[in-house]
Amino acid sequence: xxxxxxxxxxxxxxxxxxxxxxxxxxxxxxRRRTATRTEAAWQALAAALRAVPRTAWVCALVAxxxxxxxxxxxxxxxVTDEASHYAYVARLAETGTLPSSAAENFPPxxxxxxxxxxxxxxxxxxxxxxxxxxxxQQQLERDLAQPGGLSGSPDAGVANGQPPLYYALETIPYGxxxxxxxxxxxxxxxxxxxxxxxxxxxxxxxxxxxxLPGARWAWTVGGLGVAAAPLLGVMSGxxxxxAQLFAVSAxxxxxxxRGFRRGITxxxxxxxxxxxxxxxxxxxxxxxxLPGTILGLLVLCARRARTSPREAGVAFAVVAxxxxxxxxxxxxxxxxxxxYLSGFVSDVTGARGPRELSYIWQLYLPRLPGMHPYFHxxxxxxxYWFNDLVGDYGWVDTRFPRWVYTAAxxxxxxxxxxxxxxxxVSRRTLPGRLPExxxxxxxxxxxxxxxxxxxYSSKLPGEYVxxxxxxxxxxxxxxxxxxxxxGAGRRWGPVAGASIVVLVLAHNLFSxxxxxxxxxx
Amino acid sequence: MRVPNxxxxxxxxxxxxxxxxxxxLSRAPAVTAKGGVGPETQFVATSxxxxxxxxxxxxxxxxxxxxxxxxxxxxxxxxxxxxSEGRLLTSGTLSPGWSGEGAVVPxxxxxxxxxxxxxxxxxxxxVNGPVQMxxxxxxxxxxxxxGSNRLPGRISLQYVQPGHRSWWSLALSTARRLGLGxxxxxxxxxxxxxxxxxxxxxxxxxxxxxxxx
Numbered sequence: 238x239x240x241x242x243x244x245x246x247x248x249x250x251x252x253x254x255x256x257x258x259x260x261x262x263x264x265x266x267x268r269r270r271t272a273t274r275t276e277a278a279w280q281a282l283a284a285a286l287r288a289v290p291r292t293a294w295v296c297a298l299v300a301x302x303x304x305x306x307x308x309x310x311x312x313x314x315x316v317t318d319e320a321s322h323y324a325y326v327a328r329l330a331e332t333g334t335l336p337s338s339a340a341e342n343f344p345p346x347x348x349x350x351x352x353x354x355x356x357x358x359x360x361x362x363x364x365x366x367x368x369x370x371x372x373x374q375q376q377l378e379r380d381l382a383q384p385g386g387l388s389g390s391p392d393a394g395v396a397n398g399q400p401p402l403y404y405a406l407e408t409i410p411y412g413x414x415x416x417x418x419x420x421x422x423x424x425x426x427x428x429x430x431x432x433x434x435x436x437x438x439x440x441x442x443x444x445x446x447x448x449l450p451g452a453r454w455a456w457t458v459g460g461l462g463v464a465a466a467p468l469l470g471v472m473s474g475x476x477x478x479x480a481q482l483f484a485v486s487a488x489x490x491x492x493x494x495r496g497f498r499r500g501i502t503x504x505x506x507x508x509x510x511x512x513x514x515x516x517x518x519x520x521x522x523x524x525x526x527l528p529g530t531i532l533g534l535l536v537l538c539a540r541r542a543r544t545s546p547r548e549a550g551v552a553f554a555v556v557a558x559x560x561x562x563x564x565x566x567x568x569x570x571x572x573x574x575x576x577y578l579s580g581f582v583s584d585v586t587g588a589r590g591p592r593e594l595s596y597i598w599q600l601y602l603p604r605l606p607g608m609h610p611y612f613h614x615x616x617x618x619x620x621y622w623f624n625d626l627v628g629d630y631g632w633v634d635t636r637f638p639r640w641v642y643t644a645a646x647x648x649x650x651x652x653x654x655x656x657x658x659x660x661x662v663s664r665r666t667l668p669g670r671l672p673e674x675x676x677x678x679x680x681x682x683x684x685x686x687x688x689x690x691x692x693y694s695s696k697l698p699g700e701y702v703x704x705x706x707x708x709x710x711x712x713x714x715x716x717x718x719x720x721x722x723x724g725a726g727r728r729w730g731p732v733a734g735a736s737i738v739v740l741v742l743a744h745n746l747f748s749x750x751x752x753x754x755x756x757x758x
Numbered sequence: 759m760r761v762p763n764x765x766x767x768x769x770x771x772x773x774x775x776x777x778x779x780x781x782x783l784s785r786a787p788a789v790t791a792k793g794g795v796g797p798e799t800q801f802v803a804t805s806x807x808x809x810x811x812x813x814x815x816x817x818x819x820x821x822x823x824x825x826x827x828x829x830x831x832x833x834x835x836x837x838x839x840x841x842s843e844g845r846l847l848t849s850g851t852l853s854p855g856w857s858g859e860g861a862v863v864p865x866x867x868x869x870x871x872x873x874x875x876x877x878x879x880x881x882x883x884x885v886n887g888p889v890q891m892x893x894x895x896x897x898x899x900x901x902x903x904x905g906s907n908r909l910p911g912r913i914s915l916q917y918v919q920p921g922h923r924s925w926w927s928l929a930l931s932t933a934r935r936l937g938l939g940x941x942x943x944x945x946x947x948x949x950x951x952x953x954x955x956x957x958x959x960x961x962x963x964x965x966x967x968x969x970x971x
Contacts, residue, residue, distance in 0.1 A: 292969060299961050306954035309947055312939055354939055362797070363858040364790065364825065364916070368939030377939060420941040457969040461962050614835060614884030620855040634858030642855075698886045699832035728761045731970035735764040738966050739771030742959050746775065749955060750782065757935040758787055758928065 293442040296460035297435035300473065303465055303745065304431030307474030310749055312367040312756050313423050314356045316475035317632055317703065321394030322404070323347060323423060323476050327387060330408040335401060336393035343394075345386030350419045353377040359756075360632035367756040381418035396478075402518035403478035423476060430480035434473025437480075437711060438464035440487035444712040445719050447494035448673075452723055458734035459719030463487075463711050465741045467748035471630060472705055478520045479705055485516040486709035489526060490677070493533045497673040501537040506552035509534070514559050525687040526709060527560065529680030536672045597689030600702070612698060623649070625704040628748055633703055635755040637747075648740055652721045655733060659724030681710050764970040768963055786921035787928070790825070791818040794916045797827045797859055797892040801911035805888050809881040810904040812913060815840075816874035817847065820919045822864060824850070826880050827892035827914025829859040834889055836861040837881040842873055854884050859892060862918060878915055 314320045324343045328336045331344075343351070351357070353376055359365050368374060396404075410425035442460035449455060463469065473480045492509045499505075513530065516523035534556050541549035595608045600617055604610055615621075627645045628637045660667065667674075684707070692701040718737055725733035793816060817840055824838050833856045839849040848867035856862070863880075882889055893902075893914040901908040925932070933948035940947055 292965060295961060295965050299958055299965075302954050302961070303958045306951055306958065309940070309951050309954070310936075313941075361829070361858050362860070364797070364860050367935065369935050370938075374938045374943055378943075418941065424941040454970050457965050461965060465958060465962055612832070612886050615832070615854045615886065624855055629857060632858075636857055697831050697888070702832075731764040732762055732767050734970050735767040735966050736771060738962055739768060739775065742962055743771075743775045743778070745958070746779070746955060747782070749951070750779075753932065753936060753951075754787065754925075757932050758925075 289439060289443065290446070292457055293439045293446075293460065296438040296442050296457075296464040299461065300438035300464040300469065301431050301435040303470040304434035304473035304480075305428060306749065307467075307470040308424065308427035308431060309474075310752055311471065311474055311631075312359070313354055313420055314351060315359060315367070315631055315756065316471060316477060317705070318395050319423075319476050320347065320351055320356060321396040322478065323426070324390065325393040325396040325399070325404045326407040326411050326426065326476065328391065328393060329401065329404050330411045331388035334391075336397050337391040339394060339397040340392040341394045342390055342392050344388055344390045346383070346419050347386075349380040349383065349386070350377070353380050361634045363631075363634045363636075363755055366758070369757075381420060387419075399478060399520055400518045402515065403481040403520070406481070407476065426476045427474055430473045430475060430477065433480040433484045434469055436484040437469060437473070437487045440484060440491045441712045441715045444487060444491040444494050445715055447491065447498045448716055449719055449723075450498065452719075452727075452730065454731055454734060455719040455723050458722040458737055459715035459717075461738050462718035462741050463715040465738075465745050466711070466714070467628075467630075467745040468626070468705055468708060469711065470745060471748075472708065479708065482516070482520040482522055483708050483711055485512060485519055485523065486526060487712045488512045489516060489530060490680075490712035493530065493537075493676060494673070496533070496537040497670075497676075501534075501541050501549070501552045503548065503551055503555065506555040510556045510559050513556065514563070517559075517563050522684070522687070522706070522709065525683040526680045528683045529676055529678075531557075531560070532679050533673075533676035536676060593690060593693050596693045597686060600689045600692055601685060621699060621702045622704070622707075625702065626707070627744075628751065629704060630748065630752050631755065635752055637751055652717070652737070655721035655724035656717055657724070659720040662724070662726075677713060681713065684709055765967055768966050772959070772963065783925040783929070786924050788822065788918045789921040791821065791917040791919050793818070795827070795894050795912050795914045796916070797914040798894045799911075800829065800890045800892050801895045802909050803888045803890045804882070805885060807881070807883050807885055808889070808904065809879065810902045810909060810913065811877050811879040812902045812915060813875065813877045814900065815876050815878045815915060816872055817869065817876045817878075818917045818919060819870050819872050820868055821848075821917040822868055822920055823862050823918040824865060824878065825860040825862045825914070825916040825918055827859070827916075828861045828882065828889055829892055830885075830887060830889040832886040833857060833861065834882050834886070835884040836863055837883070838863045838865065839879045840865065840873075841877045841879065842875075847873060847876065854886075860914070860916070880913070 314323070320343060321341065324347060325336050327344055327347065328334065342348075353373070354368060355365070359367060368377065407426045407429055410429045411422050414422045414425035438460060441463040442456055445456040445459045449459075469483065472483065489509075489512050492505060492512055496505055496509070509530075513527070516526070534553060538549040538553040541552060592609070596611050598605070599608065599611045601622065602618055603616060604612075623645075624636075624642045625633070627642050629635065688701055688706050692698065695701060718741075722730050722734035722737055724730075824840075826836055826838060828834075828836060833854050835851065835854050836856075837849070837851045840847045847869070848865040850863045850865040852861050852863040891902075891909065891911070891913050893912050895911040897908070897910065900912055901910065902913050903909075933945050936951070937943050937945045937947040
């Protein structure tokens with residue numbers, strides 16, 4: 238029996254195509270496959286966007302409008318470090334290179350604007366007012382109209398050394414407004430930050446939906462509490478990578494909460510990895526959330542491993558790989574990101590560790606017996622954090638009258654009591670949520686630890702005390718507000734929720750009036 | 759007990775907010791009296807408790823607070839005493855936690871006529887880090903006295919009085935100033951701010967009405 242070398246079907250086939258035609262066909266097939274994959278990805282994205290509740294989009298709109306409102310209220314370059322962040326974007330947009338110096342000799346066009354706007358003379362001097370005469374305005378317009386001077390300086394002040402993603406995004410509005418003056422560019426760039434504020438609100442809302450699934454109405458309370466928060470408005474109405482940091486941090490909390498509620502999948506792991514990459518490329522501060530994130534990933538993968546060890550392994554690898562790769566790349570290139578966390582950790586584990594830990598403790602909490610006093614005569618919890626979160630705007634120089642901070646203790650105490658009641662009422666379910674709470678706690682502690690360590694290293698107590706540094710935890714703040722509303726019980730909960738929303742709106746409105754009075758009054 | 763409707767609570771809250779707004783805008787902002795040494799330059803710094811006296815000052819009528827030219831990151835407690843011929847006229851203390859340049863220390867007694875000459879003495883306590891004194895560099899008899907020494911300048915002292923014009927009457931000039939120094943200058947910026955703020959409140963209220971039942 239002769240061995241059949243060709244099947245009848247093969248024999249019926251047309252002759253094999255020439256190699257060139259085969260390559261073309263292969264390329265066409267590849268294009269079709271890519272197009273199909275792209276289409277599928279778009280469809281998946283559209284489906285994901287459709288799955289976002291309308292309430293979340295309205296919260297986003299509130300945050301965007303609030304950011305836009307603050308962007309008009311805050312005088313140009315009068316939100317902390319805005320001149321440095323603007324210089325970074327200008328450098329990137331004009332030369333395609335990153336800044337290389339932390340000095341503050343900005344390009345001539347920016348320096349002229351800063352001089353005419355009296356930026357240095359205004360900052361930290363609350364008794365001085367912004368541009369207040371037509372003559373000053375005319376001088377400003379004359380100088381803004383001068384051509385050139387947009388590039389030429391490698392300086393970006395405090396922004397130097399920060400990752401480039403936010404700044405790269407900001408080159409888009411910078412370019413779109415390139416026909417205008419430096420202030421037109423700044424306004425366009427501020428609007429991009431406002432859009433990022435909207436993203437923060439969406440992710441905070443989605444986090445609440447996953448973390449507190451019990452009462453839908455409470456998500457609205459927490460979502461609006463985040464969206465209309467005045468400090469989010471200030472920062473998302475300015476050119477500052479914090480605007481993107483808050484959004485990506487809220488997205489991180491959302492991904493973890495989703496994992497804790499529904500279990501980790503390959504898709505979620507991919508999303509988590511994407512969030513980590515975006516976060517690391519946004520601002521070094523994001524690194525402070527990574528230890529808690531890794532802990533969360535371990536917990537989620539350990540849970541998944543009970544039913545599917547292989548999927549757990551894949552999910553872990555998907556998230557851990559970019560963290561590992563970024564760490565290696567940072568170490569090899571000597572980027573400041575590589576030393577950011579390790580430097581603080583080695584400080585604490587080294588000889589000055591106990592002193593530093595004591596300092597960090599006292600930066601947030603009352604001194605314990607036996608601790609060396611670092612802050613004389615002040616209760617840091619109240620003076621640094623509570624008061625600053627109630628209101629300290631501009632260059633941390635614009636405050637309410639002192640009675641406001643005392644009066645604010647009343648709603649703060651009410652919120653704390655309602656939160657405590659909510660936790661007490663649901664005490665039976667709490668043990669099951671303990672690992673999740675520990676993960677969020679670890680993320681928060683990572684952030685607080687690094688703020689404290691930076692302050693300790695600065696040798697100027699309080700230098701790194703700015704309430705905006707806590708805003709990567711905004712999603713948790715939304716959860717506090719939602720839980721507080723639930724703490725009033727099912728019947729009174731919506732009433733408490735409405736009161737909380739009114740309180741947040743009032744806080745935002747009077748903060749805006751305060752800043753208007755400070756700069757333009 | 760009958761539970762109020764969240765819509766009623768929202769309406770009540772917004773009404774209270776509007777009343778608070780009206781009350782705030784009906785107040786007259788404090789103003790700084792003419793005269794006194796302005797915050798021209800930082801001339802000395804201290805990292806420990808300090809005190810000083812400045813002679814030849816005039817306490818304007820109705821002075822409700824004195825802005826002392828100090829700057830610190832973690833602000834200290836600041837006390838002031840106003841003396842005339844060794845007799846205490848008024849005094850006040852500002853606890854730590856103020857911010858920016860200038861500690862606005864409220865005083866406990868006001869006069870309806872100016873008093874001159876007076877000596878203004880200040881103390882700086884609960885110091886956590888460097889405190890810079892701001893004022894005018896000078897030497898000789900007019901410099902601020904600290905114990906038996908003279909500082910290299912005269913500290914800025916500005917006298918704060920209640921204003922006479924309410925925010926309502928200042929609204930137009932404030933709106934005009936808000937329109938200056940922006941990308942597209944004009945009083946319309948104030949209108950834009952008002953519209954955006956109103957939109958934030960309206961959208962949030964709509965969500966509360968829709969979702970909180």
